[in-house]
Every structure is written in structure tokens, then in C-alpha cells.
Amino acid sequence: MKSQTDAFRDKDNFGAGPELAAGLEAVYRVTVPDLQMPPAVSSPNPPRRSHRLRPFAALAAAVAGVAFFVIGSSLWGGRATEVSAETILQRTAGVAKTNTLAAGATSYHMVAETRYGMDEGKQGSQTTETWFRDPEHVRVEEHAGGSSTVDLGQSRDGDDFWLYGTFSGTNRAIHGPAGELGFGIVPGPGTGGTSLQNVLTQISSKGCSTATVQREDEVAGRTAYVIEVKPRWDSCAETRGVCKGACPEGAEKLSRDTSTLLWVDKETFLTLRSDFFTEGRVVSSYLVTQLEVDADLPSEVFRYQPPAGVQVIEVTNGADAKRAFAGIEDEKSVPGGPPAQSSKPESLPEKPTTP
Amino acid sequence: MALSVESGRSTVDSESPAADGALIEAALVRPEAFGLLYQRYMPRVYRYVSTLTASSDEAADVTQQTFIKAMSALSTYRAGRASFSAWLLRIARNAAFDAHRRRRPSVRWDTLAGLVVEAGCESPEALVLKQERLTRLRALVQDIDPAKRELLALRFAAGLTSREIGAVVGKSEGAVKKQLFRIIASLKEHYLEEPN
Numbered sequence: 001m002k003s004q005t006d007a008f009r010d011k012d013n014f015g016a017g018p019e020l021a022a023g024l025e026a027v028y029r030v031t032v033p034d035l036q037m038p039p040a041v042s043s044p045n046p047p048r049r050s051h052r053l054r055p056f057a058a059l060a061a062a063v064a065g066v067a068f069f070v071i072g073s074s075l076w077g078g079r080a081t082e083v084s085a086e087t088i089l090q091r092t093a094g095v096a097k098t099n100t101l102a103a104g105a106t107s108y109h110m111v112a113e114t115r116y117g118m119d120e121g122k123q124g125s126q127t128t129e130t131w132f133r134d135p136e137h138v139r140v141e142e143h144a145g146g147s148s149t150v151d152l153g154q155s156r157d158g159d160d161f162w163l164y165g166t167f168s169g170t171n172r173a174i175h176g177p178a179g180e181l182g183f184g185i186v187p188g189p190g191t192g193g194t195s196l197q198n199v200l201t202q203i204s205s206k207g208c209s210t211a212t213v214q215r216e217d218e219v220a221g222r223t224a225y226v227i228e229v230k231p232r233w234d235s236c237a238e239t240r241g242v243c244k245g246a247c248p249e250g251a252e253k254l255s256r257d258t259s260t261l262l263w264v265d266k267e268t269f270l271t272l273r274s275d276f277f278t279e280g281r282v283v284s285s286y287l288v289t290q291l292e293v294d295a296d297l298p299s300e301v302f303r304y305q306p307p308a309g310v311q312v313i314e315v316t317n318g319a320d321a322k323r324a325f326a327g328i329e330d331e332k333s334v335p336g337g338p339p340a341q342s343s344k345p346e347s348l349p350e351k352p353t354t355p
Numbered sequence: 356m357a358l359s360v361e362s363g364r365s366t367v368d369s370e371s372p373a374a375d376g377a378l379i380e381a382a383l384v385r386p387e388a389f390g391l392l393y394q395r396y397m398p399r400v401y402r403y404v405s406t407l408t409a410s411s412d413e414a415a416d417v418t419q420q421t422f423i424k425a426m427s428a429l430s431t432y433r434a435g436r437a438s439f440s441a442w443l444l445r446i447a448r449n450a451a452f453d454a455h456r457r458r459r460p461s462v463r464w465d466t467l468a469g470l471v472v473e474a475g476c477e478s479p480e481a482l483v484l485k486q487e488r489l490t491r492l493r494a495l496v497q498d499i500d501p502a503k504r505e506l507l508a509l510r511f512a513a514g515l516t517s518r519e520i521g522a523v524v525g526k527s528e529g530a531v532k533k534q535l536f537r538i539i540a541s542l543k544e545h546y547l548e549e550p551n
Binding site: 013014015016017020023024025026027028029030032033035037038196197200210211212213 | 389390393397398401402405406411412415416418419420422423424426450453488489492493496507508511512532535536538539540542543546
């Protein structure tokens with residue numbers, strides 16, 4: 001293959017002549033950055049999976065699963081409760097930002113830990129356990145720190161939907177049709193990715209960031225692409241929309257100084273780990289500690305049965321659910337309201353076990 | 356084979372289909388050998404996708420995606436069908452078009468890095484004149500319709516022969532040659548005119 005210079009000297013210069021040829025060469029002469037080579041694949045042709053992938057179904061699952069906590073937070077209305085709705089909102093927003101359910105896996109069981117507030121001296125952590133079989137059979141449970149108590153759980157079995165946990169000191173469970181309550185869409189990084197390119201594209205186009213594969217690494221026994229994500233303030237007007245108007249002083253600088261590292265499973269495109277940096281320091285992190293892909297999850301896993309002592313609230317639509325939670329909020333604020341019960345119920349929701 | 360980068364231009368020595376073939380064979384067995392192909396072709400791919408993307412960041416993204424795809428699909432490359440450079444540039448082209456569809460409605464030519472004018476022994480006045488002429492040429496190229504502009508980019512940014520260009524865009528070598536002759540003839544006519 002001839003070099004660029006030789007091409008111009010070739011008789012095939014299409015009659016450009018030396019002056020125009022040199023001019024065109026100069027026009028196309030751009031400074032090439034020192035781009036790091038993407039990590040080498042272990043095999044140029046990864047073996048095909050034996051089962052069919054269902055990208056759209058899994059995308060819906062990604063939407064459903066990641067949005068679980070947003071649904072919970074929206075129903076709360078954001079007011080403080082003994083359970084601390086603000087804390088729940090913070091936790092769920094944090095999980096929603098860092099967790100990703102992939103479009104590539106058909107079923108899985110995952111345990112992940114999120115740490116937050118690392119830059120504020122008020123560190124906290126939560127453990128999230130997810131069982132996913134298909135978009136209509138998903139269960140996600142969140143525990144604070146090392147507690148075994150389910151702070152917030154959501155379970156979908158077909159159109160049967162349960163939202164449960166400890167609310168205002170009482171173990172409650174809201175029950176209603178999944179179709180009516182619905183699921184929001186949380187634009188988490190790599191949500192619904194079906195390929196590395198797809199994941200990179202989603203990361204890059206949402207929030208206007210650049211996403212660059214840095215290397216490969218291993219998390220929870222699985223190989224992952226490590227992707228660096230940086231916001232693009234210089235050319236991305238949408239990023240400024242994050243501030244919804246005039247950005248507070250320092251917000252742009254803060255954003256310029258932020259970045260995220262994502263570890264994305266090479267096979268399923270699940271996010272296995274993420275570290276969020278501000279001014280070079282990790283301020284929150286997410287890490288999958290257990291992952292079983294193609295897990296055999298029996299139907300019982302998704303059939304939540306409220307234990308004895310759990311207050312069940314039946315609703316038929318989202319508005320009813322919000323009203324129900326508003327009532328929970330009011331209980332706390334009304335003098336002489338019901339006493340707060342022990343945060344540890346007599347019987348915890350049975351954690352499903354996978355065979 | 357040495358890779359040198361100076362004044363924004365990369366030259367690669369020892370380019371030949373046979374050398375590419377050897378590297379491809381090696382890379383199929385040892386993926387890390389793909390690094391040599393990467394070194395050889397990354398600048399060309401980057402220069403080419405720069406003409407199709409909206410920013411240098413996007414060009415870098417598309418370049419990386421191109422090589423990731425190429426690595427994954429390396430075993431499907433058939434030397435008899437097209438040269439490796441044409442095969443690779445075709446992947447780059449598709450990746451750039453995908454990026455374009457996802458992002459902006461039109462390609463911004465003016466996001467290309469600023470013209471790199473090599474300073475030789477010319478006087479300052481000569482350099483200014485040179486810069487002005489290149490600016491005018493750039494404007495002329497920008498006025499060409501996108502399909503024709505792409506042929507120029509494949510030729511002068513990616514350094515492909517007319518046959519290879521045909522393999523990328525899906526045209527015959529003869530058709531590509533004919534079009535390039537016409538494009539350049541038109542450019543020459545306007546470029547050599549004295550500006551008003």
C-alpha cells in the first residue's frame with residue numbers, strides 16, 4: 001500500500017497537478033492524537049451463545065430493573081420520613097446512576113454493593129440483590145450496609161407488582177398491577193446495551209460524554225471492558241441542561257472535574273463496577289460481588305408473599321399508591337400517631353434462594 | 356516498520372498487501388499482534404473519520420470503535436475481495452455513519468483540526484499567502500456535495516487507490532476514477548483562479 005505522499009506522485013493523481021495536489025494534501029493533514037489501542041480480544045471470534053438473545057425484552061428489563069428505585073422514590077414524593085425518604089431517594093438515585101441491567105443476558109442473579117458519600121465524610125453503603133428472568137419477572141432488594149433487613153424491595157411476577165420495605169418504622173407492602181404502576185426510564189450508563197459499540201454510544205450520547213475503552217479487567221470472576229466516561233462541556237449544549245437554567249457557580253467546573261470509570265461485562269454488557277470521580281477522588285462506587293448468568297430462577301423467586309405483621313396496602317393505580325404513601329408520611333407527622341415499630345420485623349420477607 | 360508522526364502527518368513504512376497479510380495471520384493467532392496493524396492504520400482511519408464526524412472527540416471514538424470491530428471481525432477478512440485498508444476503511448465509514456445518524460443532522464466540515472501548514476523557508480508573507488490559498492481550497496472542498504467529498508477524503512485523507520475506494524463505497528474502479536477526475540478538474544479550475 002502506497003503512502004499518502006506516494007499516492008500524489010502516482011500517475012493516478014487525477015490531473016490535480018503538483019500545486020493542487022499539495023493543497024489537498026495539506027487540507028486533509030490533521031493532527032492525529034495518540035489514541036490508545038483498544039484492548040485485544042482473547043479470541044477474534046468469541047463463541048456464539050447457545051441461546052437466543054432478546055435485546056428488546058432485555059432492554060425493557062433494563063428499564064424496569066434500573067427504574068425500580070425511581071418508582072419507589074417517585075411514590076414517596078420526596079418528603080422526609082423516619083425511613084428517610086431523602087436517603088432512599090439518594091440511594092435509589094445513586095443505584096440508578098451506577099447500576100445497569102444489560103440487554104445481553106437472558107437471566108441472572110446479581111449482588112452488588114454501592115458506597116456513597118465518600119467525599120463528604122458521611123459514608124454509607126447499600127447492598128442490592130437482583131433476580132432477573134425476563135422483563136415480567138424481576139425482583140430487586142436493597143439492604144443498608146450489612147443489614148439483612150430489606151429496606152426497599154420490588155418484585156414483579158407478570159402483572160403482579162409488590163413494593164415493600166420498612167416505611168416510617170413499619171413494615172409495609174404495596175400491592176398492585178404492574179401495568180398500572182408502570183416503570184420509569186432511568187438513563188443509566190450502558191442501559192440496554194447490546195454490544196460494546198452500543199454501550200459506548202449510549203454512554204456518549206446520554207449526558208453528552210465521551211466514552212473510551214481503556215483496557216480489560218476482571219470483576220466477580222468475569223472479564224470486563226474498562227470504559228472512561230467524561231462529560232463534554234465544550235461542545236454539548238445538552239449538558240448544560242442538567243442545571244435547568246443558570247448553573248450554580250462552580251457547577252461547570254465541578255462537572256469538568258468529574259469522570260466515571262465503568263467496568264462493563266464483555267459478554268452480557270452488564271455494568272460490573274463503576275467509580276465516580278470528582279477532582280481525581282472516588283466519591284461513590286458500585287461493585288458487583290456475585291453474578292450468575294443464565295441462572296435457573298424458579299417462579300417462586302418472583303412471587304412475593306408478605307410475611308405476618310407486614311401492613312399490606314392494595315392499590316389499583318399509581319395515583320392510589322402515591323396517596324397511600326402520602327398517608328404514611330402523614331402518620332409520622334401527626335401527634336399521637338401510631339408508635340414506630342421495631343425496624344426488625346418479626347419475620348423478614350423470605351429471601352428467595354436459587355437452586 | 357517504523358511509524359513516525361511529524362507536523363500532524365504520519366507515514367508508515369513497509370506497507371504492502373503481503374506485509375498486511377502476515378500481520379493479519381499473526382493477529383488471528385496472537386491478538387496482541389493486531390497492535391502493529393493498529394499502529395499502521397490508526398492515523399489513516401482517524402484522518403478519514405475526521406472528515407465525517409463532528410469533533411475530534413467523536414473522531415477518536417469512531418476510530419476506536421472501528422478497530423474494536425475490526426479486531427472482532429478479523430477472521431472474516433478475505434484478502435481476495437479487497438485490500439485490508441479498504442476493508443478497514445469500510446468499517447470506519449459505517450461506524451462514522453452510525454455515529455452521524457445518532458448525533459447531528461449534518462456533518463460539520465469546519466470541525467476538522469485547523470490546517471497544518473508546514474513552515475519551511477518561506478518568508479512570513481509567503482506563509483500568509485499559502486494559508487490564504489489553503490483556506491480558499493478548504494472552502495471549495497466544503498462546497499462539494501458530501502458523496503464527492505467522501506471520495507476526496509478516501510483518496511487524500513485515507514490514501515486509498517481508486518480501486519480501494521470503490522471497494523469502500525461500492526462502486527467500480529472506473530467509476531471512482533471518472534468521478535475523481537471530474538471533481539479535481541472542477542477544483543483546479545476554481546482554485547487556480549485569482550480570488551476577488
